[in-house]
Amino acid sequence: MSNLLRGVNLYLIGMMGVGKTTVGRLLAQELGYGFIDTDDVIVKAAGKSINDIFTDEGEAAFRQLESDVLAQVCAYTKLTIATGGGIVLRQENWSYLHHGLIVWLDCSVETIFHRLLEDTTRPLLQDSNPESKLRSLLEQRQPLYSQADLHITITQEQTPEQIVASILAAIPSVLKTQDVQHQN
Numbered sequence: 412m413s414n415l416l417r418g419v420n421l422y423l424i425g426m427m428g429v430g431k432t433t434v435g436r437l438l439a440q441e442l443g444y445g446f447i448d449t450d451d452v453i454v455k456a457a458g459k460s461i462n463d464i465f466t467d468e469g470e471a472a473f474r475q476l477e478s479d480v481l482a483q484v485c486a487y488t489k490l491t492i493a494t495g496g497g498i499v500l501r502q503e504n505w506s507y508l509h510h511g512l513i514v515w516l517d518c519s520v521e522t523i524f525h526r527l528l529e530d531t532t533r534p535l536l537q538d539s540n541p542e543s544k545l546r547s548l549l550e551q552r553q554p555l556y557s558q559a560d561l562h563i564t565i566t567q568e569q570t571p572e573q574i575v576a577s578i579l580a581a582i583p584s585v586l587k588t589q590d591v592q593h594q595n
């Protein structure tokens with residue numbers, strides 16, 4: 412598979428809690444790729460948590476940091492990159508994402524809600540009604556996520572290993588399409 416990919420980066424996009432970080436790390440191992448998580452890079456560079464960045468500097472400042480990190484990361488190859496759930500919001504980010512293959516991990520709001528029920532690290536979910544907040548975020552973002560090269564639908568029971576296997580199985584079909592496009 413790594414031969415087929417020729418070092419092209421894989422960008423995992425999708426809602427918070429869908430498993431981009433968990434699956435991305437495994438996928439990188441499987442491919443012999445490096446792994447980068449844009450949220451982690453931001454936290455390390457800022458020296459504070461995502462919650463604190465949102466509180467102290469606001470969401471717009473976080474989005475700028477996110478774009479800066481993405482711009483730097485896409486200069487490298489042989490990486491699997493787990494992005495933040497809101498990376499799709501800025502048009503300029505798409506020009507960076509399109510340097511690689513964009514994989515949308517998609518699962519139900521119910522699954523995400525149950526996974527993140529006890530989790531306080533996502534500032535956008537610190538809401539009086541997190542489930543409805545998730546629904547409205549997904550409604551807003553779905554048309555953006557759907558611009559990905561690959562759409563991987565995940566069920567509640569699927570393990571990270573099974574999700575990695577379904578991504579690996581789906582990649583050749585997109586590479587083929589891209590090769591055909593390049594020939595025309």
Ligand SMILES: Nc1ncnc2c1ncn2[C@@H]1O[C@H](COP(=O)(O)OP(=O)(O)OP(=O)(O)O)[C@@H](O)[C@H]1O
Pocket residue numbers: 425426427428429430431432433434450493494495496526527533567569570571574
């Ligand atoms: N396939 C899975 N089955 C069960 N639990 C999972 C699965 N994938 C991820 N999780 C769990 O769901 C939670 C969220 O996963 P993760 O942090 O990987 O999501 P994310 O998409 O990176 O979210 P964010 O956009 O906020 O960074 C974690 O507790 C993780 O262990």
Ligand SMILES: O=C(O)C1=C[C@@H](O)[C@@H](O)[C@H](O)C1
Pocket residue numbers: 426427450461494495496497498532533534535
């Ligand atoms: O969906 C979002 O907007 C976010 C998802 C997380 O990955 C973090 O990037 C942050 O909590 C914002």
Ligand SMILES: [Mg+2]
Pocket residue numbers: 431432433448450493494495
């Ligand atoms: Mg993550």
